[in-house]
Amino acid sequence: PAPRPWSQRFEGSLHPAIARFNASIGFDIRLLPYDLAGSLAHVQMLGACGILTPQEAEQIRRGLEQIRQEVEAGTFQPDPDAEDVHYAVEHRLVALVGEVGKKLHTGRSRNDQVATDLRLYLRDQIDRIRTSLWQLRGVLLHLAGQHIETILPGYTHLQRAQPVSLAHHLLAYEEMLWRDWQRLGRVREQVNVCPLGSGALAGTPLPIDRQLTAHLLGFERISANSLDAVSDRDYLVEFHAAASLILVHLSRLSEEMVLWASQEFRFVTLTDACATGSSLMPQKKNPDVPELVRGKAGRVFGHLQALLVTLKGLPLAYNKDLQEDKEGLFDTVDTLGSCLEAMTILLQEGIQFQPQRMAEAVGEDFSNATDVADYLVRRGIPFRTAHDLVGQIVRVCLAEGIVLRDLNLERWKQFHPAFEEDIFAAIDPQQVVAARLSTGGTGFAVVRQALQQAQARHEHP
Numbered sequence: 059p060a061p062r063p064w065s066q067r068f069e070g071s072l073h074p075a076i077a078r079f080n081a082s083i084g085f086d087i088r089l090l091p092y093d094l095a096g097s098l099a100h101v102q103m104l105g106a107c108g109i110l111t112p113q114e115a116e117q118i119r120r121g122l123e124q125i126r127q128e129v130e131a132g133t134f135q136p137d138p139d140a141e142d143v144h145y146a147v148e149h150r151l152v153a154l155v156g157e158v159g160k161k162l163h164t165g166r167s168r169n170d171q172v173a174t175d176l177r178l179y180l181r182d183q184i185d186r187i188r189t190s191l192w193q194l195r196g197v198l199l200h201l202a203g204q205h206i207e208t209i210l211p212g213y214t215h216l217q218r219a220q221p222v223s224l225a226h227h228l229l230a231y232e233e234m235l236w237r238d239w240q241r242l243g244r245v246r247e248q249v250n251v252c253p254l255g256s257g258a259l260a261g262t263p264l265p266i267d268r269q270l271t272a273h274l275l276g277f278e279r280i281s282a283n284s285l286d287a288v289s290d291r292d293y294l295v296e297f298h299a300a301a302s303l304i305l306v307h308l309s310r311l312s313e314e315m316v317l318w319a320s321q322e323f324r325f326v327t328l329t330d331a332c333a334t335g336s337s338l339m340p341q342k343k344n345p346d347v348p349e350l351v352r353g354k355a356g357r358v359f360g361h362l363q364a365l366l367v368t369l370k371g372l373p374l375a376y377n378k379d380l381q382e383d384k385e386g387l388f389d390t391v392d393t394l395g396s397c398l399e400a401m402t403i404l405l406q407e408g409i410q411f412q413p414q415r416m417a418e419a420v421g422e423d424f425s426n427a428t429d430v431a432d433y434l435v436r437r438g439i440p441f442r443t444a445h446d447l448v449g450q451i452v453r454v455c456l457a458e459g460i461v462l463r464d465l466n467l468e469r470w471k472q473f474h475p476a477f478e479e480d481i482f483a484a485i486d487p488q489q490v491v492a493a494r495l496s497t498g499g500t501g502f503a504v505v506r507q508a509l510q511q512a513q514a515r516h517e518h519p
């Protein structure tokens with residue numbers, strides 16, 4: 059029969075299937091290092107406040123340190139009957155140090171304990187994720203530096219619109235990931251609050267020092283309301299939302315890599331490092347990596363939704379529903395970590411840009427049509443009039459199966475006498491991109507500046 063650690067109020071034993079149903083040890087064991095850190099701080103505080111004698115606090119501290127060493131050595135075996143990680147630690151502690159170990163849980167509840175563990179865990183994970191984001195941004199910046207004057211068609215509605223610098227395109231993603239990096243920093247501030255000392259829901263009559271525990275654990279401040287502190291999971295929602303946005307960005311980039319690797323685009327080729335084959339079609343080379351990143355994004359959006367639904371009907375304060383916050387969180391952390399790593403490798407060594415092919419694509423379309431209109435605008439013709447005229451010119455070209463650069467000066471002049479010899483330079487794709495020097499635009503000189511700014515904030519965030 060499963061033991062009942064809670065109290066002697068029960069006579070009968072718990073149904074074994076219900077014990078399994080109730081248990082979280084199968085997944086919350088991940089919180090072990092953080093649970094130990096929380097307990098070490100708690101016991102130090104209990105000693106400092108005279109709630110435990112210095113000897114008692116020291117005995118417990120040694121026991122917890124020994125468990126920490128067992129964890130590091132990989133020899134820690136959680137008690138199979140322990141319901142969760144908190145009991146697993148307490149059971150082991152009592153086994154190691156005896157009766158005094160039973161004093162660890164003085165002035166504390168698993169409710170404030172688990173909230174503390176989660177925040178410590180997440181704070182660490184956020185730091186790791188931010189490092190990965192920073193590395194991926196570094197790869198984007200490196201590639202951008204190589205491709206300032208590489209031009210390719212820019213799209214709206216997935217129709218060729220105006221040519222842009224490839225660096226400008228890459229820097230658009232760096233911009234998104236920079237926002238993500240900052241956003242995670244703000245989420246970290248919400249996470250970095252200490253709920254320990256809130257007790258089960260109402261605080262404790264013992265003379266604890268919450269500031270001390272918070273300080274020992276590196277928390278920025280302590281929570282204000284005990285009822286809120288044990289049932290608040292806002293910081294998890296914020297983290298899931300921030301993770302979801304990162305994956306929106308990675309997924310959009312992935313979609314472009316899938317498109318660009320297609321025979322229809324050929325803007326990138328896949329190297330063998332990141333591509334896979336078909337079990338049936340011998341010629342295939344598939345972009346599984348960006349497809350998987352795109353696909354995995356959906357899981358994380360699901361965890362965000364699941365968490366919101368779990369929280370929305372909960373009365374104050376702690377409810378066991380909250381145990382369900384963990385598996386989604388762990389999966390989000392793992393999924394996001396693996397996607398960031400895979401994306402970094404993909405950009406570093408999984409794809410090769412094809413500038414030649416991009417340039418060809420730009421040459422075969424009408425993405426310089428706006429520049430003909432702008433040419434006329436500079437000669438005093440109202441934009442709307444110019445727009446109408448260029449529309450007619452494009453229609454004529456389409457009918458003849460030619461593009462704008464195939465028209466000679468005589469024909470240009472037939473369309474409008476304001477056209478001069480310099481129209482040919484004005485519609486040259488390289489020139490078309492170079493000319494867009496408005497702030498934030500794709501003109502090479504502007505992109506070069508934008509890259510410098512992005513590099514500066516990457517080096518000194």
Ligand code: ARG
Pocket residue numbers: 082086142168169172376378380381382
């Ligand atoms: N395993 C529990 C959880 O993850 C720990 C808190 C249990 N508290 C309680 N009152 N049953 O939420």
